[in-house]
Amino acid sequence: MASPHPAPPSRWTRLLAAYWILLIAASLGLLLVFSKFASEVVEGEVTGFDEGLRAWVLRHRSPDSTRAFGVLTLFASLQASLLFAAAAGAWLWIRKRRLGAAIFAATPVLTTVLFVAVKQLVARQRPPGATAILSSFSFPSGHMTSATGLWVTLMYLLWREQLIPWVPAILIGAGWPLLVGLSRVYLDVHWASDVGAGWILGVGLALASAAVYERWRARRSVHSPVK
Numbered sequence: 001m002a003s004p005h006p007a008p009p010s011r012w013t014r015l016l017a018a019y020w021i022l023l024i025a026a027s028l029g030l031l032l033v034f035s036k037f038a039s040e041v042v043e044g045e046v047t048g049f050d051e052g053l054r055a056w057v058l059r060h061r062s063p064d065s066t067r068a069f070g071v072l073t074l075f076a077s078l079q080a081s082l083l084f085a086a087a088a089g090a091w092l093w094i095r096k097r098r099l100g101a102a103i104f105a106a107t108p109v110l111t112t113v114l115f116v117a118v119k120q121l122v123a124r125q126r127p128p129g130a131t132a133i134l135s136s137f138s139f140p141s142g143h144m145t146s147a148t149g150l151w152v153t154l155m156y157l158l159w160r161e162q163l164i165p166w167v168p169a170i171l172i173g174a175g176w177p178l179l180v181g182l183s184r185v186y187l188d189v190h191w192a193s194d195v196g197a198g199w200i201l202g203v204g205l206a207l208a209s210a211a212v213y214e215r216w217r218a219r220r221s222v223h224s225p226v227k
Contacts, residue, residue, distance in 0.1 A: 023211035030204035050191040069183040076180040081146040100157040111149040129188030141198035148177040148202025153209045
């Protein structure tokens, strides 16, 4: 006969609750860092660094590397990221990781809304090499924000669902956004600070997604019947 009193929280549940709170705190911390970064961009405090790094990159570019980075950046476009998110979410759903699928499906929507809103708010012009081909604002890098938010979230979910070991999860989650960021600076379509801000914003959103996942998982653990 079931006890009329709920069982006390298990050690595992308490750990998950603490994990969720820590993820929220880290996410909020990164968003505060991002807001400070944005204010420095608006005030022109990073202009010297951006222009100096851009000049160095332009002096060291080669045609082969430019073509390679051009192909790479196509796979990190918003359209490609949305297609990838839909495919990965469907795969997680089919694998009956429906909690992970729901969290991952929401990530690209939130990421896109946020970086588009910030672009309009900051209204920073792109480097001279991009103004003839791109009319959108520069800060933060949408490619970098999307790639970071999507891949860090996905690798976290795959690791937590025991679908991938933690070492490749870290390598993939960190490696792909790094390549995307390098491509945007190398192709002269973003300032380096745009890329750095995109990384901060993307990781912050990924941590927020992870926090929601952990909260739901903890609640499901509490309400699941004991076998």
